Amino acid sequence: MLPAEPVAGPVWSWNLLTDVQEMWSFPFMVNAFRAGAIVAVVSAVMGYFVVLRRQTFAAHTVSTVAFPGAAGAVLLGFSAVYGYFSLCVAAAVIIAAIGWRGGGGGSGGADESALTGTVQAFLLASGFLFIALYKGLLGGPQTILFGTFLGITTSQVNVLLGVGAVVLAALALIGRPLLFASVDPQVAAARGVPVRALSVIFLVLLGAATAEAGQITGTLLVFALMVIPAATAQTVTGRPGAGLTLAVLLALAATWLGLTTAYYWPYPLGFFVTSYSFAGYLLARSGRALHTRLGRTAAPLLNKEATA
């Protein structure tokens, strides 16, 4: 975390070119931008399907599980990266195994959502136990929970790139049937699409993607990068292609703007990234509300003209 005194920090000069040049003269900032871009693209694409499938609670649980993963790995003396990946994917498999579908709605959903909630709270409590036992974690649990963009190494960026490429390639392979199964599972099942297998694969990919994003944004805020741009895109357009592109662009813009702001202001990156994406979401929602209101008043006029 940067010191709070603005004297020590760099100063914004309204000359965009020199600002960016100065910022990118630090290797750690270049790495942060690279890592941010990878994370934003992967989570926006995954998030689009999460929002489409209404699996926000599952996504949130998988993302919080990264916290005990990282804390446990540090306690046992491994690198936190292994903890992130193993526990996120494991949690995704558990959620898939108990057959939890949808956003807690439906007749059978209540019982399973209680289970998901219990699992989430217990794993977070375990993470707290690991931290209490380890004691030596620099900056306490807040770095794991809220993320940091300082000190990202080139090898970390390479790992992120590799995992991100695998996740996106797998998603591209199953993209079309997954879209079909997400939009109308019953018709898809009737047409012979393996709906259940697809949902398991999707959750495992979700685990990998969250584990990757969580290392940068912190485990509590991965969810923001996943859900908000996708929700914004789906408010604006119903077409899958346009929606996916829009979600990726929004996530990328929020991350890079957030990184730039966090470089100049000594406040956490997560706050800026969530605020920018949430501002976009509010704009899209109010724009849509305005559009429907104008549409409602304009449509009768058109009808009147047509009849006259």
Place this chain on the structure above:
Amino acid sequence: MTALLSSASAPLDQPFVQHALLAGTGIAAASGLVGHFLVLRAQIFTADALSHVAFTGAMGALAFGYDLRTGLLVATVGIALLFGTLGRKARADDVVIGSVFSWVLGLGAFFITLYTTSRSTANGTAGVSVLFGSIFGLSAGKASSAALVAAGICLLMVLIARPLLFTTLDEAVAAARGVPVRTLGFGFLAVTGVCAAEATQAVGSLLLLGLLAAPAGAAARLTDRPYRALALSAILAVLAMWAGLAASYAVPKMPPSFAIMAAATAVYAATFLIRRPTADRRLRRRTASAGT
């Protein structure tokens, strides 16, 4: 024998254990009652969101120098009512909830930095104790006020249990029979907010979801009758709280929040072992009624 007795009664003589028991029992009972309806109404994700919002409220109050409990209450009740207005029939869409609370959580990250960097009297562990609770650190005044508020929540839940149950099971028929469905939905969300604010002081904002979900989920597995499940949920929550406090007193290295969560999770896991007979009975009853 006398030595054993005196060593057994020693923990109860400690004031901090008495405060923890007083506040913990009330909070656990309230969480059990509220949690039962959250599970029935499939609003666990709302509770999850409120628990994260509680963190932001507490950190905001600390950063601007107000009492922590004021911030907790304002944030949880305010956001609970906001969720009510955003959705139809006082139930918000999951995606809307997710978008709102992840931003509020980002705001919490901002407040925690503001608090730790700007206030000279700041203690660095305030954030951790809000996130994960510190039930053994409650003062006498805080504990008794928490117990009083919790008792109020319990009383309110018992009073509205019947109409709320009706609304939950069949909203349209309840509305037709003159039950104020919308007011009840809002009222319940507000009570959930107050309960989340109280539970944050005991087990922390990240973990209170376990106190709401686990006993209620366990009770729903054990019995089909709504009132029995309601009572059972409160009893299981209180038992989990006592077991957790006792375990954490016996093993000081274990944080009390973890011990309480572990006890609640163990209760919930135990219901999986005895689930089979209830499912069988339910099936048999259904086939019997179908046969007649």
